[in-house]
Amino acid sequence: MTLQRKAYRASILHSIADPKDVGLENSYEFFEDGMIVVEHGHIIDIGSASDVLARHPKPLQVTTYKDKLITSGFIDTHIHYPQTGMIASYGEQLLDWLENYTFPEERRFKNPVYAHKVAKLFLDELASNGTTTALVFGTVHKESVDVFFEEAEKRNLRMIAGKVLMDRNAPDYLTDTPESGYQASKALIEKWHNRGRLLYAVTPRFAPTSTPEQLATVGKLLEEYPDVYMHTHLSENKKEIEWVLDLFPERESYLDVYDHYGLLHKRSVFAHGIHLSDCECQRLADTESAIAFCPTSNLFLGSGLFKLNKLEEHGVRVGMGTDVGAGTSFSILQTMSEAYKIMQLQQEKLHPLKSLYLATLGGAKSLHLEDKIGNLAVGKEADFVVLDLHATQLMRFRMKQATTLEEKLFVLMSLGDDRTVCETYIFGNKAYDTQGEQHKRLVS
Known part of the structure; x- marks a missing residue:
């Protein structure tokens, strides 16, 4: 027996x-x-x-x-599975890096055979690095998300993922429309959210690649499915912030763009959040939104130094993220090491027990999954x-x-x-x- x-x-x-x-x-x-x-x-x-x-x-x-x-098990609160094949791409900051490396690689994920190959490798890498839960970007292709969930389901993983939404400022081969993105996301939610241990995240790439009309459909999806996640990027790079404010001149800040369309809620996770005002930090806390701290990526792209203490003073939930492929390792242990250095550069300490918290229970709390995972x-x-x-x-x-x-x-x-x-x-x-x-x- x-x-x-x-x-x-x-x-x-x-x-x-x-x-x-x-x-x-x-x-x-x-x-x-x-x-x-x-x-x-x-x-x-x-x-x-x-x-x-x-x-x-x-x-x-x-x-x-x-x-x-x-x-x-470690919890990765921000990672891109389609960027596995272009990790360690040399010499760019965020916006050029997207154009020169990320978008051409993501084009390949229209082919489900290629997407399946990468999904298997990606999940193998997570397992070999001790990561048992991750919040994952797909691509704009619905097929890439179906393939990812299929492979994650075989392994009985607690994974959260979503189809990327982009309807402007990206190559034509990677754009959808507000309506097609809404319908594809809705179908994926109905198929995969709460299926076994799987969960869905509505995933606009970031404000510059979505029109106001598309951001409004994201808000609509969050109203229709209040227990799904919302996963995007925020205030990673200073040029990115300037671009957002040029595209949305009527809004007070980068975060206010998302807030205006109803994208801040209990299960919203924003990657990076390096350059945030006190008002933005407080608004994140008030809405129970979370930030993913991605130190290896922030150093690799020269984006800036994450202000952990400032966010925590405002009561913002924070988890750890590798942000592969701008992040240079699937290892949360290596990510913890880089986080320590980021704090050192600001003359602040990061105790190893605090690092362990951010990589496990803190990540679970950021995802509002602390009743299920995060400790033993x-x-x-x-x-x-x-x-x-x-x-x-x-x-x-x-x-x-x-x-x-x-x-x-x-x-x-x-x-x-x-x-x-x-x-x-x-x-x-x-x-x-x-x-x-x-x-x-x-x-x-």
Whole structure:
């Protein structure tokens, strides 16, 4: 008989609250010799191994890990699956980068065979980097979103995605119309939203590529389907902001463009938000909208330094995003490292426990999914990652010098990458392991 109840034993660390609200010492749980128990895709127990074993009668199938750390699966609050093939494209800032690299690559996604190939690679990369949930841009092609959801459904992933809406200031081969974009989005919502663990995001690319008429249809979709997400870009680049204000001279700010059309609500997530006024920050907080902090992308495109403390002072929800392909890595660990540097450049600190929060529970709260994912609390969906603290020779040597949990976590986020991810579990089932990946490479 196959046992439904399985246990995993290692050091366990997960966020239970935002450090800014409860202090660092009350923001996490750590068990040096810990155990989680999983049944029917959910966490049913967590604690010290001795306590958990005493609570569960045999037989209990236990997987034990040495020199490993179990934590909640990472949550990427902003990423583009069609940009997988043009990651690490040299030498442009945002607007030129879109024209020269992004749009030509996205054209290829009209072909569902190509879209399927990239969707598989993209989801494989997420798993190998320990990312279990992501908020994902598709392309303007309805086919690209169908293919993405089909592949995500096969893997039982909790994913949020949407068709891009663009009806101006983009190549003809990538534009829709307000009506066609509305109808295609409506059909995708009806087909995929709340199907299994999948969710839909209405996805205007950004204000410059949508007419007022199209932005009005986005607002209409959010009224008709109040529990879907809205996912777009905001105040990433200063030239972008100037362009928006030229296109919408009647509006007071970039954010006010979206606000005017009813695009700010509980499940709105805006990528970047680097150059925001106090009024814009407060409006985001008032509407429970969230910002995705995308440090590797912001550095790669020279966009600016994200002001985390300013946004949090206003009460804005913030999650972590890789923003592949402007972001240069699928790894949330590497993203955490770059976030630390962005704060350092502003003479501000980013504690490793705060980074862990942003990459897990903070991302879940940004998506209003903290009742389902974001940590390893009893009742949560069993999306978790097993991290190898000795993944490289340097990490092994450095960890021997680390004397505190905080120091070990900082080493992990400073030196860690996909090599650090030993196993990734999705809804209680193993979705990735390094041994399987090594075998696949040898066979191929």
